[in-house]
Amino acid sequence: MDLLFRRYASPMILLDQVVSLGCLSKFVKDLMVIYSKEEEHRTAWDLYLHQDSLSESYSEFRRRIGLDDAIAAIDSEPNDEKEDLNGIIEKSKKTLKNFGLSGSHSQ
Template sequence: MLFKRYANPMIILEQMIRTQRFSEFINEFVRIQNEELEDRTQWEFWLHRVFDKSWAQFLEAVEGNSSGVEKMPTQDELEHTVMESKKIFSDFCLS
């Protein structure tokens, strides 16, 4: 990947090693590559699979879901789910 971005990556690698920033450079390079891959994948997915939203709407929906924080269910929601599950299980009949 370095050769795609830099004509001669050995010069920049040597400089990063000399200044003791090689690890930082590699970490940043990998982060940028991952972001570009994610952006490209999202674009391809939207282009070929999503027909009912604009690009901005799609990004808003994706970024809203990727916050990583899910809302914990309330006690009432948990009880309701358990009761519904019990009802389904009690109504189940093999014959």
């Protein structure tokens, strides 16, 4: 409960809603995942600040100690998704440019 009172002014309302929706288990699991990630970040930040030299960035430090393997994998992947997104945006712009309202009244 303390985790909820730290985050929400009135967690009882939230819990009532979660229980009424029947997803208390998922809510608790998600809350624990968020809490453990925050604790991991706080611990890593404290370690980073208390090391002998700050010759590397915080993200490099996290990679070096193995906390951001997922970020390292994402950085090494090709950026196809961004290109796809740019294509979608351009296609949408063309569609909107060619879009005309029929039956509009001009006076």
